[in-house]
Amino acid sequence: xxxxxDQRRTLVQTLRSQTQAQQxxxxxxLDREQTLGTVQGYQPFYIINALAVEGGIDLILDxxxxxxxxxxxxxxxxxxxxxxxxxxxxxxxxxxxPQRSAARLDESNWNIELVGADRVWHDFALRGEGAVVAGFxxxxxxxxxxxxxxxxxxxGNNRFDHNYNWFEPDGNLYPNGDLGPSLSREPTTCGSxxxxxxxxxxxxxxxxxxxxxxxxxATWIALPGICGNTMGGGLRDDIGGIKAFEWLLxxxxxxxxxxxADCSQAPDVVNNSWGAANPAVETFRPLIQAxxxxxxxxxxxxxxxxxxxxxxxxxxxxxxxxxxGATDRDDRVAPFSGRGPSFYPNEQKPELSxxxxxxxxxxxxxxxxxxxxxxxAAPHVAGLIALMVSADWRDGVRxxxxxxxxxxxxxxxxxxxxxxxxxxxxxxxxxxY
Numbered sequence: 001x002x003x004x005x006d007q008r009r010t011l012v013q014t015l016r017s018q019t020q021a022q023q024x025x026x027x028x029x030l031d032r033e034q035t036l037g038t039v040q041g042y043q044p045f046y047i048i049n050a051l052a053v054e055g056g057i058d059l060i061l062d063x064x065x066x067x068x069x070x071x072x073x074x075x076x077x078x079x080x081x082x083x084x085x086x087x088x089x090x091x092x093x094x095x096x097x098p099q100r101s102a103a104r105l106d107e108s109n110w111n112i113e114l115v116g117a118d119r120v121w122h123d124f125a126l127r128g129e130g131a132v133v134a135g136f137x138x139x140x141x142x143x144x145x146x147x148x149x150x151x152x153x154x155x156g157n158n159r160f161d162h163n164y165n166w167f168e169p170d171g172n173l174y175p176n177g178d179l180g181p182s183l184s185r186e187p188t189t190c191g192s193x194x195x196x197x198x199x200x201x202x203x204x205x206x207x208x209x210x211x212x213x214x215x216x217x218a219t220w221i222a223l224p225g226i227c228g229n230t231m232g233g234g235l236r237d238d239i240g241g242i243k244a245f246e247w248l249l250x251x252x253x254x255x256x257x258x259x260x261a262d263c264s265q266a267p268d269v270v271n272n273s274w275g276a277a278n279p280a281v282e283t284f285r286p287l288i289q290a291x292x293x294x295x296x297x298x299x300x301x302x303x304x305x306x307x308x309x310x311x312x313x314x315x316x317x318x319x320x321x322x323x324x325g326a327t328d329r330d331d332r333v334a335p336f337s338g339r340g341p342s343f344y345p346n347e348q349k350p351e352l353s354x355x356x357x358x359x360x361x362x363x364x365x366x367x368x369x370x371x372x373x374x375x376x377a378a379p380h381v382a383g384l385i386a387l388m389v390s391a392d393w394r395d396g397v398r399x400x401x402x403x404x405x406x407x408x409x410x411x412x413x414x415x416x417x418x419x420x421x422x423x424x425x426x427x428x429x430x431x432x433y
Contacts (some may be wrong), residue, residue: 008263008294019046041173048286052239081375084304084336111355116433128215130393131386134267137194139224142187146203146362152219163253164265165221169243179256192363199362200379212361214383226274245287268389269297271382273375276314284315299382301374302338302350312338326356326377333424340423350426354380
């Protein structure tokens with residue numbers, strides 16, 4: 001039986017060869033147009049059979065007439081889900097003041113206890129060892145004491161190897177398909193949102209005793225990118241997002257060249273606490289499908305726009321996304337939590353719920369802060385998947401597929417609201433124990 005890494009390599013090789021063959025005539029056309037000045041730049045992708053192209057109206061008119069072009073899609077921006085219990089300010093991710101050392105906890109947070117993660121640690125000696133989580137968010141404060149030693153690139157004594165563990169794609173287009181050199185050489189952040197979500201996944205109390213993470217034995221990698229106008233580069237749009245997903249599927253070193261890609265460095269689960277500006281855009285569905293085909297679990301926050309049913313947008317509304325709504329400490333659905341059903345027919349959304357109100361986790365410096373939102377709920381599910389993957393690895397072989405993990409999460413969830421899956425809670429609030 002082929003190993004998981006071999007399966008991922010085969011998948012990537014197949015995608016590359018298929019897209020290269022299918023895109024060849026169009027790429028030749030774009031090369032010619034680039035010499036004429038009609039095309040300012042282009043980049044082929046393999047995770048989705050698509051090309052990013054920069055040009056004017058004449059190019060658009062030519063492309064729509066080509067039989068090998070199925071559709072043209074605008075390059076939409078991406079955005080984080082703001083804390084719904086604060087008043088957003090321009091370019092701000094969260095606005096509540098940090099709670100400093102006096103607010104640190106000596107025991108697990110209420111949310112960790114409610115879902116039973118602490119009982120898994122104690123009764124099964126299982127804390128996520130061997131599992132790798134990825135945060136695609138606003139970057140991360142990697143030196144935070146709750147996250148530093150859990151960073152996969154940490155080598156001890158203030159030494160790090162950021163290759164394959166961190167990447168920030170630039171805003172340029174590369175006709176050879178490379179991602180381009182990372183804009184930053186070490187993890188950076190444009191707000192505490194991404195630090196907070198990673199803390200909920202793997203934050204380890206360490207010497208200060210603050211236990212905020214679901215799987216404190218797991219390690220993490222990350223990409224920045226959901227930063228509004230607070231960060232330069234190309235990760236604030238669909239093109240940057242596609243680059244990010246290609247890196248997650250088969251990470252490269254900091255050079256971003258495809259020649260350095262190593263699929264053995266891919267994570268087991270990716271948390272996504274963000275949404276696309278166009279709620280109906282399907283650009284990200286093939287990317288999510290590719291992650292699942294590589295046995296990488298794609299977890300998405302349901303979003304905080306609840307006005308009416310059917311308020312879950314893209315990419316969380318995709319059938320292949322594991323979509324998470326938010327609950328409070330009394331297991332009530334949060335009023336802001338995005339509701340189903342999906343805009344895809346006969347698709348259950350959300351799939352699951354998790355604590356997402358007043359969640360304490362890591363932020364800037366060495367501080368902790370309490371935030372709310374489905375952004376805070378989703379990493380509970382990502383962390384629980386890390387615990388499950390860790391248990392799966394105990395015999396030295398990863399056996400469970402993402403489909404099996406998702407089915408198990410649904411079957412063990414605490415059913416809330418009307419019996420069975422519903423548009424508020426999904427199959428229910430997760431239960432680790």
